[in-house]
Amino acid sequence: MQLVEPTDFEILAFLDEQGRNNAINIAAGLDRDRSYVNTRLRALAEKELVQRVGPAENSGLYELTSTGEVARTLRDRYDDPDADFEELLERGQG
Numbered sequence: 001m002q003l004v005e006p007t008d009f010e011i012l013a014f015l016d017e018q019g020r021n022n023a024i025n026i027a028a029g030l031d032r033d034r035s036y037v038n039t040r041l042r043a044l045a046e047k048e049l050v051q052r053v054g055p056a057e058n059s060g061l062y063e064l065t066s067t068g069e070v071a072r073t074l075r076d077r078y079d080d081p082d083a084d085f086e087e088l089l090e091r092g093q094g
Contacts, residue, residue: 001047001086003071003078007032007040012049012064012072020053020063044068067092 003009010030015021018029023041027034041062044050049068053061064072070092077083 001089003047004040004043005078007036008044008049009072009075009078011037011040011044012068015050015062015064016069016072020061022060022062024060026062 007030010032011026014026014029018025023034023038026032026041027037030037041050045052045062047067048065049071050062051065053059053063067089070089071085074085074088074092077088078085
């Protein structure tokens, strides 16, 4: 699993701490460009680390998934050459 450091982990942390939110607020909170945050949110959703939530499908709200929560807690293992990060995520899901 390829993640962009530190941005992807910062997004996961923001959603964990602030709860469901949209790209505008996440970008402002992280002092990042909104279009870049949108791109990263789509990539994180494809990896099932975040998910879009409604009230409407196009509301732009995202929240952390349980896999995203595990990824956040395992951040220090992401660059470990002896660890398979995807396998750690799967085991963390139990």
